Amino acid sequence: YFCEQFLDRSYVTDVWRTGLAVTPGEDGIVAKExxxxxxxxVIGDAGxxxxxxxLKDTSWRCISxxxxxxxxxxxxxxxxxx
Numbered sequence: 001y002f003c004e005q006f007l008d009r010s011y012v013t014d015v016w017r018t019g020l021a022v023t024p025g026e027d028g029i030v031a032k033e034x035x036x037x038x039x040x041x042v043i044g045d046a047g048x049x050x051x052x053x054x055l056k057d058t059s060w061r062c063i064s065x066x067x068x069x070x071x072x073x074x075x076x077x078x079x080x081x082x
Contacts, residue, residue: 020042
């Protein structure tokens with residue numbers, strides 16, 4: 001459970017580039033000011049919004065009829081039906 005959070009953080013910040021990592025204080029707790037700063041950084045950054053929109057559009061094409069995910073799921077259902 002705990003280790004998965006580090007993997008999620010890595011994907012969100014480094015791979016998908018759709019968020020910013022928060023840093024806990026010396027007490028191990030993330031301060032509300034840190035959270036506010038990161039949220040404002042993501043919301044106020046046109047680059048983040050543009051990248052998120054691109055990911056959304058790409059995802060939509062994949063799951064729409066004729067998209068790669070749609071085709072793969074249909075193949076999976078066909079295999080189960082055999």
